[in-house]
Amino acid sequence: MDFSSEEIELIRFCIDNIDCRKAECPSELSCVEDDGLCGSIPDKMGRGEDLSPAEIEVIDYFLNNDDRLWRKNKCIPKGTHKECPHSTICNKTLRDDEEFTCVRLRQKLGLLSPEEYNILEREVQKIIINSLAGINWSLGEEVRYYSHETPIGIGRPDILLEGIETKTLYVIELKPGRAQRGDVGQLLSYVGWYQDNLPRGFDAVKGILLAREFDLAAAYALKANPTLCGRTYQLSVHVAPT
Secondary structure, three states, X not given: OOOOHHHHHHHHHHHHHOOHHHHOOOOOOOOOOOOOHHHHHHHHHHOOOOOOHHHHHHHHHHHHHOHHXXXXXXXXXXXXXXXXXXXXXXXXXXXXXXXXXXXXXXXXXXXXXXXXXXXXXXXXXXXXXXXXXXXOOOOOOOEEXXXXXXXXXXXXXXXXXXXXXXXXXXXXXXEEEEEOHHHHHHHHHHHHHHHHOOOOOOOEEEEEEEEEEEOHHHHHHHHOOOOEEEEEOOOOOOOOOO
């Protein structure tokens, strides 16, 4: 798994500055047996290795258990008087929650609760729909909005677009974080359903998996199916005078 330098720096900050004995860290009792579980996490992240469930539990404690406390105390975590190294960046740029280093890392490790993930997905979906006129999807044709979250019996595809030249129905499955192999299967099931239930006026259906990034398994799964493609997105803030 790939980790950014900001994510590694954040975890190193937590390990160096939070007193796990005061904070009752979930791995405190096994720390001696594991020869210092915390200390090995940043190095493993730097090498791109997968983390063990115990190591992910430690990160979950740092970033989830104290998340609200960090925000209330200007990103100063419980057990230390030092400020998170990314607090100035996060607050100055007025980023959405999914842009915060701590939240982005929780997404990557699958630590967001279903409620948090759904709220984040809906916000990103709203931004994508409102920005359609300015998006180049690189599909070889212009597209326009058709519908979103229309129930089809096996789920609710996030966004549907209409190809203007080819009359293709584009089914978009949105993932606010990293897309994985299972997400490709979900999108493929929607495309298969529409192949048997194509709305009047359309000649074909294709799928687009839209995510901030893709793991290797998802990328290869997309490559193997000509009816699917992947697209990454980035959100930005534009400030203009009134």
